[in-house]
Amino acid sequence: MIVSCSFSYFGSHIDDMKLENDTRISEFLLLGFSEEPELEPFLFGLFLSMYLATVLGNQLIILAISSDSCLHTPMYFFLANLSFVDICITSTTVPKMLVNTQTQRKVITYDSCIIQIYFFLLFIGLDNFLLTVMAYDRFVAICHPLHYTVIMNPQLCGLLVLVSWFMSILHSLLQTLMVLRLSFCTKVEINHFFCEINQMIQLACSDTFLNDMVVYFAALILGGAPLSGVLYSYSRIGSSICGILSAQGKCKAFSTCASHLSVVSLFYCTALGVYLSSAATQSSHASAVASVMYAVVTPMLNPFIYSLRNKDIKGAVNVFFRGKP
Helix, strand or coil: CHHHHHHHHHHHHHHHHHHHHHCCCCEEEECCCCCCHHHHHHHHHHHHHHHHHHHHHHHHHHHHHHHCHHHCCHHHHHHHHHHHHHHHHHHHHHHHHHHHHHHCCCEEEHHHHHHHHHHHHHHHHHHHHHHHHHHHHHHHHHHCHHHHHHHCCHHHHHHHHHHHHHHHHHHHHHHHHHHHCCCCCCCCEECCCCCCHHHHHHHCCCCCHHHHHHHHHHHHHHHHHHHHHHHHHHHHHHHHHHCCCCHHHHHHHHHHHHHHHHHHHHHHHHHHHHHHHHHHHCCHHHHHHHHHHHHHHHHHHHHHHHHHCCHHHHHHHHHHHHCCC
């Protein structure tokens, strides 16, 4: 009788321990960039300025394109979508960081962290695919100008954007579900300004081999394939431009893709720099600082690049504000 009671006690005690170990972490700490309180006002002002510039600049691009019928073309249709995605990228991460900086409470709930991972991966993937689609659009415009309106018809443009959304949703859903299978024990400090997926995987106390494989495979397929498409498109564009005899013709052909090429270079160079630097140094703080470039700075600079190098956008903005050409 005593033995049975002892087994019953130890059995219930073990069950309690299992329940305790299976308890999900409810909060994470986003350490951000600095733990020094005197730097918090500077960081708050800096990121608030960049966020407002991103939202206002990209909204201006969208309004200018939608209000000017002359800009209702495939190139500007993709640009309006890119501007919308850029607003969404920064809105996924920066507002929470600003709130944490202002309140001095660097806490994010588990559910909010998972939601942030999902939407950040969704919009970064969309940015990646849209840049590839825009490179294809420039390839058709320069290499097949006589067939441009036939090839880049409204149905194809809508289909390309729809496929980009579909692929991005599948990817972000897969990565988020893979994070949900992980368990977190005691170390809940994320040395980043948002819930970055690689940081989350490193904090897990369960086996992360499958998660690492999914991340690497997705980076290879969903990162390498679009980048290859961009490089192929611009290699063909470069060959076509070199074949143009007149210098004026070369300049005009190059000017049609200069803005997009600048944005592509900025996005891919900063994104690759994040993962290469983090893989080389294993420094979470360095990765967080580098992530600012493609997650905050690049979306902020996109409207400036397109408006400064594009006469059509300048004209549309002028009409939008002044009501006359």
